[in-house]
Amino acid sequence: MAREGDRGASGGAEDDPPIFNAENLQSNIKSIHYSRTFLSIIGGVIAGIWGFTGLTGFIFYFLVMAAASFGLAAKAKFSICTYFDSWNRIFLDGIFGGLMSFVLFWTFAYDIVHIF
Amino acid sequence: MRIGFMVGILGGILLAHAGYATIQYRGMLKIVEEEFSRPPMNVVVELLLGLAFCIWAALAAPAKFRSIHPDSEENRIVSLPANLDFMIFNHRGKVFPCNAEYKLKK
Numbered sequence: 548m549a550r551e552g553d554r555g556a557s558g559g560a561e562d563d564p565p566i567f568n569a570e571n572l573q574s575n576i577k578s579i580h581y582s583r584t585f586l587s588i589i590g591g592v593i594a595g596i597w598g599f600t601g602l603t604g605f606i607f608y609f610l611v612m613a614a615a616s617f618g619l620a621a622k623a624k625f626s627i628c629t630y631f632d633s634w635n636r637i638f639l640d641g642i643f644g645g646l647m648s649f650v651l652f653w654t655f656a657y658d659i660v661h662i663f
Numbered sequence: 664m665r666i667g668f669m670v671g672i673l674g675g676i677l678l679a680h681a682g683y684a685t686i687q688y689r690g691m692l693k694i695v696e697e698e699f700s701r702p703p704m705n706v707v708v709e710l711l712l713g714l715a716f717c718i719w720a721a722l723a724a725p726a727k728f729r730s731i732h733p734d735s736e737e738n739r740i741v742s743l744p745a746n747l748d749f750m751i752f753n754h755r756g757k758v759f760p761c762n763a764e765y766k767l768k769k
Contacts, residue, residue: 571729578725585671589678589717593710596682597702611714618722630728660685661699 567632575630579619580641586615587645588652595656608649612642664724671720677713681706 590611594604616638623630627637685702692699701707 566733567731568729568733572731574726575728575731578728581725582721585721586718589674589714589721592678592682593714596678596685597707597710598685598699611718614718615721618718622722623728629730629732632731656682660682661689 565632572630572632576636576640579636582619583612583615583641583645584648586611587648591649591652592656594649594653595658596660598657598661599653600657604653608646612645664726667720667724670716671724674713674716674720677709677716681709681713684709 587608590608594607597607599607619637620627623637627634631637681702684706688703688706689699702710
């Protein structure tokens with residue numbers, strides 16, 4: 548996205564792309580990434596301890612991610628445009644990256660609790 | 664942020680305890696030769712409580728969200744730094760419209 552810029556007032560009507568404070572945007576995106584990664588790991592451990600197998604585990608993961616998305620939207624006081632440049636940052640980014648961590652810790656916890 | 668970490672650690676401890684309780688429950692099931700279907704109800708409650716604590720910690724512990732609008736109230740530069748020798752004021756920013764109503768923030 549070629550819309551980054553550093554601090555400065557948005558100009559008048561001739562300024563089409565909006566100017567963002569790039570370092571704050573990056574800090575916000577990192578914060579979301581940490582939250583989602585941590586919750587993927589915790590969700591994996593819980594799914595393993597609970598004994599989920601197959602599709603149930605993935606449904607549990609998407610439920611945890613939906614709760615995380617709601618929590619992140621609440622943290623941004625539901626005015627996403629003040630803190631992010633698009634809605635996708637809150638709702639879609641990081642979900643499939645977290646899926647790998649979830650499966651890893653799910654199998655790990657399941658093995659420890661139910662097999663060994 | 665500190666209390667976020669504490670709550671997260673507490674959630675982790677709850678999960679570890681729930682895992683240990685499930686291991687013992689399975690050991691007991693092996694003795695009475697029954698199948699494992701789901702953990703006992705207190706372990707399920709403990710897991711959900713640990714999940715709630717960890718969700719709260721995951722939202723509270725990382726950095727607060729900062730506004731990305733350059734002209735929002737919290738992004739203002741409210742005072743000049745002490746060393747003005749290297750500050751240049753004759754730059755291209757002069758084409759931006761000037762907002763003369765800004766007052767020094769108390």
